[in-house]
Amino acid sequence: MAEIRIRNTEERIQGEDNVRAFLEKQEVLYEHWNPAKLPESLQQKFTLSDEEKQQILATYDEEIHDLAVRRGYKTWDIIALSDATPNLDELLKKFENVHTHTEDEVRAITAGRGIFIIKGTDDVGYFDVELEAGDVISVPEYKPHFFTLMDNRQIVAVRLFIETEGWIAHPFADEKFASNKA
């Protein structure tokens, strides 16, 4: 289940209802899919063949279509990252810059863990959303954020898009962020 850490105060928010209520206030969509639906052989697998990616999409076909119909997503795919990913460190460095998009950024974690760092309302500041398998998040358009992995450096997620071009990152220069960094 997702957990929140507010960077300014180190406050942690746990429990599905609390996390959902906090994220709702920040206009971040949070939902949950059943991680046990995935065949056990795929629950800890981070290097995936095309067939295995299709298998994951087929497992969550109903959830994907439900979300897509509600929110207008037209395409989806699977992203898998782990130490087996060529240039993982370079990729992560590229990810770890605060940026915005012209459409919302949707990730449904199917294995592993990851963190979204999001710029919240002024009273909250930056907060981390620590995600694990089953967590589904949508960061709204124009909301500054970045994504990174957790210590185990392994994740598989479904990404959903309205248009793939909408996912181009626009840097968000924020001097305050450096002093905010944990």
Ligand SMILES: [Fe+2]
């Ligand atoms: Fe992003």
